[in-house]
Amino acid sequence: xxxxxxxxxxxxxxxxxxxxxxxxxxxxxxxxxxxxxxxxxxxxxxxxxxxxxxxxxxxxxxxxxxxxxxxxxxxxxxxxxxxxxxxxxxxxxxxxxxxxxxxxxxxxxxxxxxxxxxxxxxxxxxxxxxxxxxxxxxxxxxxxxxxxxxxxxxxxxxxxxxxxxxxxxxxxxxxxxxxxxxxxxxxxxxxxxxxxxx
Amino acid sequence: xxxxxxxxxxxxxxxxxxxxxxxxxxxxxxxxxxxxxxxxxxxxxxxxxxxxxxxxxxxxxxxxxxxxxxxxxxxxxxxxxxxxxxxxxxxxxxxxxxxxxxxxxxxxxxxxxxxxxxxxxxxxxxxxxxxxxxxxxxxxxxxxxxxxxxxxxxxxxxxxxxxxxxxxxxxxxxxxxxxxxxxxxxxxxxxxxxxxxx
DNA sequence: TGTTGTTAATTGAACGCTCAATTAATAACG
DNA sequence: CGTTATTAATTGAGCGTTCAATTAACAACA
Numbered sequence: 367x368x369x370x371x372x373x374x375x376x377x378x379x380x381x382x383x384x385x386x387x388x389x390x391x392x393x394x395x396x397x398x399x400x401x402x403x404x405x406x407x408x409x410x411x412x413x414x415x416x417x418x419x420x421x422x423x424x425x426x427x428x429x430x431x432x433x434x435x436x437x438x439x440x441x442x443x444x445x446x447x448x449x450x451x452x453x454x455x456x457x458x459x460x461x462x463x464x465x466x467x468x469x470x471x472x473x474x475x476x477x478x479x480x481x482x483x484x485x486x487x488x489x490x491x492x493x494x495x496x497x498x499x500x501x502x503x504x505x506x507x508x509x510x511x512x513x514x515x516x517x518x519x520x521x522x523x524x525x526x527x528x529x530x531x532x533x534x535x536x537x538x539x540x541x542x543x544x545x546x547x548x549x550x551x552x553x554x555x556x557x558x559x560x561x562x563x564x
Numbered sequence: 565x566x567x568x569x570x571x572x573x574x575x576x577x578x579x580x581x582x583x584x585x586x587x588x589x590x591x592x593x594x595x596x597x598x599x600x601x602x603x604x605x606x607x608x609x610x611x612x613x614x615x616x617x618x619x620x621x622x623x624x625x626x627x628x629x630x631x632x633x634x635x636x637x638x639x640x641x642x643x644x645x646x647x648x649x650x651x652x653x654x655x656x657x658x659x660x661x662x663x664x665x666x667x668x669x670x671x672x673x674x675x676x677x678x679x680x681x682x683x684x685x686x687x688x689x690x691x692x693x694x695x696x697x698x699x700x701x702x703x704x705x706x707x708x709x710x711x712x713x714x715x716x717x718x719x720x721x722x723x724x725x726x727x728x729x730x731x732x733x734x735x736x737x738x739x740x741x742x743x744x745x746x747x748x749x750x751x752x753x754x755x756x757x758x759x760x761x762x
Numbered sequence: 763t764g765t766t767g768t769t770a771a772t773t774g775a776a777c778g779c780t781c782a783a784t785t786a787a788t789a790a791c792g
Numbered sequence: 793c794g795t796t797a798t799t800a801a802t803t804g805a806g807c808g809t810t811c812a813a814t815t816a817a818c819a820a821c822a
Contacts, residue, residue: 376797392681397781408799410784419782472680478733479673482666483590492735521723521751524744528726535676537690546722553719560758570771596808606773608810617808 377415377425379405384426389469393423393476427477427487430470431494437462438501449508453522453554456501460526461547471534499523506557514561525553575613575623577603582624587667591621591674625675625685628668629692635660636699647706651720651752654699658724659745669732697721704755712759723751 383405387396398409398419405411416422437459442452464470481487502522506515529546536542581603585594596617600607614620635657640650662668679685700720704713727744734740 393677398783399781409782410800411798413783414798468680472677475673475677475680479591479670479677481733482670482673488733488735491733495730495733517747517750520747524726524730524747525719525722526726527729528722528724531725531729532693532722535679535686535689535693537686549715549718549722552715556758560754574771595806607808608773609771611809612772 373415376407376411380407380412380415380422381426381429384422385467385469385473388426388472388476389467392472424487426473428490430464430473430477431490433462433464434459434494435497437465449505450554450558452505453502454551456498456505457526457547457550457554460498460530461543461550465530466533466539466543468539471539475534495523498526509558510561518557518561522550522554522557526550571613574605574609578605578610578613578620579624579627582620583665583667583671586624586670586674587665590670622685624671626688628662628671628675629688631660631662632657632692633695635663647703648752648756650703651700652749654696654703655724655745655748655752658696658728659741659748663728664731664737664741666737669737673732693721696724707756708759716755716759720748720752720755724748 380401383401384396386404387400391400398412401422402409402411412419412422416425438456441455441459447455477487478491481491499519503515503519506518506522509515510518529550530543533539533542533546578599581599582594584602585598589598596607596610599620600610603609610617610620614623636654639653639657645653675685676689679689697717701713701717704716704720707713708716727748728741731737731740731744
């Protein structure tokens with residue numbers, strides 16, 4: 367277990383402050399001053415630990431990606447789950463409190479629009495998008511014929527991302543996120559029932 | 565038929581130039597100079613016709629929203645379509661060339677992240693989101709029992725938005741958009757078959 | 763039709779502001 | 793006391809806005 371160094375601690379504090387600033391002001395109005403102010407530090411510290419503002423923004427995005435990955439791992443590793451239970455865990459991992467937070471949703475949307483003209487970010491995004499699909503496919507293959515599993519995985523990935531997006535943009539995100547999770551799971555059940563070998 | 569005034573023409577030219585600039589540089593790096601340069605005009609004209617840069621950005625977004633609305637109208641108004649055909653038209657309207665363009669996808673994503681802390685934009689976005697759902701619900705109600713129609717409309721809205729998003733962010737957007745359209749329609753058919761009154 | 767007066771459209775340089783980055787000074791720590 | 797961590801002050805490039813000046817379009821009139 368690596369003992370947290372001052373560096374690690376400061377970096378995480380700055381990432382947390384970045385999320386907080388984006389939540390309050392949006393990425394557009396997030397400056398090194400709003401971030402360092404929320405972190406209770408001076409603005410120079412950002413260049414010191416991240417090489418500049420852009421470095422901190424990218425680190426924040428990587429943090430969200432990593433958390434999403436870990437959310438599924440902690441729900442599945444070491445446990446013996448039925449394929450259906452594992453599909454439920456995938457849904458839940460995509461709707462954790464962190465991923466539903468205003469800070470995270472704003473950051474994701476900004477990240478995506480940047481990723482479209484930054485190859486490095488685009489690569490990160492594609493890995494993430496593929497991971498959701500692969501995870502779904504793995505479980506569906508244990509329940510459905512191959513062709514049906516592929517189709518089910520594609521549709522489910524779209525349903526999860528689509529519900530997530532519509533909830534994030536909704537006027538009532540809290541209720542909609544809750545519903546989104548339920549509807550995503552219901553969708554998975556329906557897909558299995560209607561395509562399964564009976 | 566209202567004859568286009570100089571004002572109308574210039575405003576549309578500037579909106580087109582804005583989309584072009586966002587496509588090339590992203591919204592982040594789009595300035596009044598990149599826009600006016602692409603339009604072949606001077607920078608001052610933007611304030612003159614739109615009150616400022618922000619006004620032009622908002623007008624550009626409204627243009628995309630309006631085009632989406634019109635895309636469906638031109639496909640349906642005056643024609644007598646079966647409910648299933650009308651559902652196909654809804655899918656197609658959401659996947660027109662304009663809406664698949666890099667300029668449009670970058671603009672939508674940037675717009676959404678701004679909409680989250682701008683009530684005016686948020687309102688526009690919610691109207692648009694609701695419209696997709698209402699249009700779907702209208703057609704599904706002619707094919708399915710009420711409860712099933714509601715569920716089908718919600719899921720289909722998520723599928724369309726989800727496929728659109730995943731295609732926009734894909735490394736191969738052209739093929740993925742094409743597939744997305746096919747898969748969305750396939751999804752609708754499956755929903756009807758499995759929930760319909762037989 | 764040619765001249766003049768009037769309005770509309772457009773330019774682009776100047777201005778002031780914001781903000782990321784840099785620097786030098788200071789504090790904490792072992 | 794030397795090194796690392798952090799601050800605070802400063803810089804300068806980049807940006808949107810403004811507005812006085814210029815040009816183009818049109819109207820009035822003889």
